[in-house]
Amino acid sequence: MHAKRTVHYYLLILFTLAFFFFTNDFGLIAAQKTAIVTAIAIDKEEEEFSLAVQIANPSKDGSKSGGGGGADGGKEEYPCVNGKGKTVAEALASAEKATGWQVKLVFCRVLVLGESVLKQNCFEALDFFLLDEYMNATCQVTTVNGSAAEVLKSSTPLGKSSALALEKILSDTAKTAGTALPVSLKDFAMGYFGAGSSGFLPLIEKDEDFFKAEKTVLVKEGKKVGVLSGEETFALTAVKNPLRLADYTFPLSSGGCTVNIRKSKPKLRFSLRDDTPTLQAELAFYVGIRDSVKPRPADKLKDAGDLPDGALAVAEKTLSQQIIALHERCKAIGFDVFEATGMLQKYENNSFETLKETLPERLKLELTVRFEGVR
Template identity: 35%
Template sequence: MRNLHSKNTVRYYLFIVIILAFFFFSNDFGLIDVQKTAIVMAVGIDREEDSFILTSQIAIPQSSKQGKTTETVQLVSRGKTVAAAFEEINAKTGWYPKLVFCNLIILGSKTAEQNVFDALDYFLRDEYLSDDCLLATCDGLAKDILNVTALVDPSGATAMQKVLSPHAERVGAVLPSTLREFAIGYFSDSRCGFLPIIKTEPQQEKIDGENNSSSQGSPSDKQSGGNGSDAGSGSGSGSSVGSESGSDKSGSGGESGSGGEQKKNDKPVFSAGETALFLDGKRVEKLTREESFAFSAVTNSLRLANYSVPSSDNTCTLIIKQNQPKTKLSVGKNDRVCLKISVVLTAGVSDYSKSQDLMNISDAGDLPRGVLQTAEKKMSAEITRVFDKCRLSGCDLFGIQERLTKYEKEHADRLADTALVGAIVDVEVRFRNVR
């Protein structure tokens, strides 16, 4: 018996080598032929009657000898289905679209008016697209958003991904959603979800007296340089008129000239503080920035998030170190659903709108009397407004139906249609000093 196994050992190893060689030579190892493949970085989906209009942001690799970074172009295609629209890219350019590097999908306003999964079904079926692909919507055309050249990055898709980053989620600046998370909400019993609303904002806002100071061209304006402008606007770029005169005197060319500086200042930045609510795949409601932050405090883990509390003579900005949300559901008499939302936030002082004396500055742990109580009332009212919007729109973002199914099975079927509408919500917010 041993001799039989010893004779077949060589055959076993030979068979294993053949199998490994087959897998080795049949795998592309993620390599892409850039001459034949369109590397899709982001997709915008708009609708026009019964057609889908796709705007694909495609990366075009540059030669390393030229010393240039990868450039992007936007290709617009149309089809009765999303798959047909992607196929049109191949017909127009000879490139085959590859979605393995696609990290962002934007839904236009017309697309959000109807069931967005008419379009998203294709991406769920595509085995090469990651389920962690970011999903967002906008108030206008997705094509226009993707065509924007932002200040922080030449590629609009990359700039938007920075706005939707995990860090922005931790500080409560945005409520991002991925394709997997949005699909889970849609196919659940509640059939609801949320998406961030991508918007463009001007890089520089006008300040009172800015035109007068710029026209005078005072030395202080020239010395201020880029201190008053956003990051990435270039050094020594003060106001547009001041920098223009300085450029003329120095005779420097390129971006330091008046035309280049003005063009640079015209580039917008992206924001995604507002949140759209979806029911049955259709957009039905919107949360403001403050309401989105309050919902983050209930559902997410906040770290180093700023929260401003106004008062009669001063505004205090608290820095939230951590939050401890807790949600409990119960069914009372007459089958009335009760939802208790409690949030404990550990916070300290970050800044005041007015100057403080030396003792208060050196001991940042002491809070003025009434600041924490005002913050508790403010956030409690914001959470209540979020729940009221969910109730009126039918979006069960707080998971009432899911909790009924898990913990109150005997009431789940009977209260399925009335649980959210007739629910009693009790919100309790408590801020405690970091010290």
């Protein structure tokens, strides 16, 4: 009796599942109709958004993407589809119309914002991605001088996909090595919606066919307000993030010297002293010698911690000067480079409303930089 009933249950389930399958394929979309987006470039032309959507389109013979030549007769494996519209959604839909593909954003790894997008609030473009539940929150956001589409459509010797090349230079390793200041969509949006309404975007430039992201764009209320040089970007990274295996070069009387920062511990403390907002930054760097212009005798090659005389003091002084110069420059343009507004809100909330507007100009920086040699 019991077994007979079980069969009935199974038949019922089978019937129900068959019903769902034959009525709508479980809502699945055929893979051939889906476009796996790897990167999107966004530009603004007058009042319209112009999108270049890079799509992974693996060739049917299974050959891998990347490398130089097109074995399949030059067929593009990462085509860029263009779309235009008054909103980013409309522009994306027009790209869908042109190809018949349904755009899938879950694998989108890079968003490139053109210069024109940052002239106005860039969240006019970015909030579409924040609204989409399927968008990858770890997707990198970056910007360029000029047209974003041009950068995304260009190829590098590292492979046909510019998105992959960009992803490499915007990796976590680049961040800890201080060579770039990459930012995810989530972190950039947190800065924008946070107390200071500001953030940073890595600036992509092309140097002999390769991409580089040494410089950093300062963004306030969604608009570009300045650009940091490679040296300033490193100084900012040294204050903001713990570094690991980062190279730092500084001048010595005997020529240049490069140390390898094995690890660093930045400690930031915010306080109000006699109504003066003060940021205490204590930065400790544990370094070993990497290289120096002057050749070293054999016995000085045995220990990486054995640095040239006075090198640590010079490194401390040089980096301190760079950080102070960065602070003064940002102070002059009223940009909260060390994100002190957020600290003011957290730790001195009673003074937040009165101080938040003038904080970048009034912020006093008390800096201690310490370099220690390790083997």
